Amino acid sequence: MESRTGTAVGGTAHAEPVSVPELLARSRTLCTPPLKAAVARLAAPMDTVAAYHFGWIDRDGTPSAGDGGKAVRPALALLSAQAAGAPSEAGVPGGVAVELVHNFSLLHDDLMDGDETRRHRATAWTVFGPAQAILVGDALATLGTEVLLDAATSGDASATDAARAVRLLTTATRKLIDGQAMDVAFEQRDSVTVNECLEMEGGKTAALLAAASAIGAVLAGADDRVSGALERYGHHLGLAFQAVDDLLGIWGATEVTGKPHWGDLRQRKKSLPVAAALAEGGSASRKLAEQLADPTGRGEESEPELAARAALIEEAGGRAWTQEEARRQHTTALAALDEVPMPDAVREHFVALAEFVVVRER
Numbered sequence: 001m002e003s004r005t006g007t008a009v010g011g012t013a014h015a016e017p018v019s020v021p022e023l024l025a026r027s028r029t030l031c032t033p034p035l036k037a038a039v040a041r042l043a044a045p046m047d048t049v050a051a052y053h054f055g056w057i058d059r060d061g062t063p064s065a066g067d068g069g070k071a072v073r074p075a076l077a078l079l080s081a082q083a084a085g086a087p088s089e090a091g092v093p094g095g096v097a098v099e100l101v102h103n104f105s106l107l108h109d110d111l112m113d114g115d116e117t118r119r120h121r122a123t124a125w126t127v128f129g130p131a132q133a134i135l136v137g138d139a140l141a142t143l144g145t146e147v148l149l150d151a152a153t154s155g156d157a158s159a160t161d162a163a164r165a166v167r168l169l170t171t172a173t174r175k176l177i178d179g180q181a182m183d184v185a186f187e188q189r190d191s192v193t194v195n196e197c198l199e200m201e202g203g204k205t206a207a208l209l210a211a212a213s214a215i216g217a218v219l220a221g222a223d224d225r226v227s228g229a230l231e232r233y234g235h236h237l238g239l240a241f242q243a244v245d246d247l248l249g250i251w252g253a254t255e256v257t258g259k260p261h262w263g264d265l266r267q268r269k270k271s272l273p274v275a276a277a278l279a280e281g282g283s284a285s286r287k288l289a290e291q292l293a294d295p296t297g298r299g300e301e302s303e304p305e306l307a308a309r310a311a312l313i314e315e316a317g318g319r320a321w322t323q324e325e326a327r328r329q330h331t332t333a334l335a336a337l338d339e340v341p342m343p344d345a346v347r348e349h350f351v352a353l354a355e356f357v358v359v360r361e362r
C-alpha cells in the first residue's frame with residue numbers, strides 16, 4: 001500500500017495544523033509520564049520487564065529510546081475527550097488505561113504465538129522468560145483499571161464517569177480475550193468463513209479501539225449518544241486496522257513492521273485474506289484449502305512454500321478483498337463520526353488518524 005503517513009491536516013481548535021506523526025507524538029508526550037508512573041508500581045523484576053517491553057530500557061537496563069509502539073489508542077482517547085468539548089488532558093487516564101491493556105495483550109500474544117520479535121527487538125518472554133511475561137501482562141491489565149479509579153480519587157473525573165470508563169474498559173478487555181480465544185481456536189481448523197473472521201477480529205482488535213475512541217468522552221462526562229457514536233467509529237476503525245494488520249502480516253516488510261516474516265501463514269492463522277481466498281472457490285482457492293487441510297509439515301513449511309501460499313491467497317483474491325474491506329470499514333467509521341457534533345479541527349484529526357490506519361506500513 002502506498003504510504004501517506006505524513007499527511008498534514010487542517011487547523012486545530014487549540015493549535016496550528018498538525019500531522020498524524022505529530023498527533024501520535026503528542027499523545028506519547030502526554031501519556032508516557034503517567035504510564036511510567038503506573039508501571040513503577042509493579043514489584044521488581046516486573047517493573048524492569050515492562051520498561052523493556054515499552055522500549056524505555058535495553059535488556060541490560062540502560063535507558064533506551066526504543067520503539068514503544070505507535071500510540072494510536074492513546075491518541076484516540078485524547079481526541080475523544082476533545083470531541084466532548086474537554087481539553088485533551090481529560091482523556092489522559094483513558095489513553096493510559098487502554099495502552100496498558102493493549103500491551104498486556106501484546107505480551108501474552110507474543111508468547112502464545114511463540115514470536116521472537118516485536119517492535120524491532122526481542123520479545124519480553126524471550127529475554128525474561130514466559131512466567132515474567134505472563135505476570136507483567138496480567139499486571140498491566142489490572143493497572144488499567146487502577147488508573148481510571150485514580151482519576152476519580154484525584155478529581156480528574158467524577159466518580160460516575162470513572163465508573164463508566166472502567167465498565168467500558170473491562171467490557172472491551174473481555175471481548176478482546178474472547179476474540180483471541182477464537183483466533184487461537186481457528187488455527188486448528190481447516191477453514192473459517194469471512195463472517196467468523198470478522199467476529200473474531202471485532203473482539204481481538206476492534207473492541208479496544210472502540211473503547212479508546214469513547215473513553216476520553218466518557219471521562220469528560222459525555223452522554224451515551226455521543227460515546228456510543230464514538231465507540232462505533234472506533235469499532236469500524238478497529239476492523240479496518242486489523243484488516244491492514246492481516247495484510248501486513250503476509251505482505252508487509254519485516255524491517256518496517258518489526259515483526260517476524262510469514263508468522264501468520266506458518267501458524268495457519270485464519271486471517272481475513274485467507275478467509276476471503278477460501279470463500280472465492282476457484283482453483284487457487286481450492287489448492288489453498290487442500291494445503292490448509294493437510295496436517296503434514298504443519299509449522300515446518302519452508303520460506304518458498306509460504307511464499308507460494310501467499311501467492312495462492314493473492315490469486316484467489318484474498319489480498320484485494322481485504323484491501324477493499326479495510327476501505328469499507330474506514331468509510332463506515334467516518335459515517336459514525338458524523339453523528340457527533342464536535343469542533344471541525346477535532347473531526348479532522350479523527351479523519352486523519354483513520355486515513356493513517358488504512359495506509360500504514362507498520
Ligand SMILES: CC(C)=CCC/C(C)=C/CC/C(C)=C/COP(=O)(O)OP(=O)(O)O
Binds near residue numbers: 109177242245
Ligand atoms: C488476550 C490476548 C493475548 C489478546 C491478543 C490480541 C491482539 C494481540 C490483537 C492484535 C491487535 C493488534 C493489531 C495489535 C497491534 O497494534 P499496534 O499496531 O497498534 O501496535 P503498537 O502498539 O506496537 O503500535
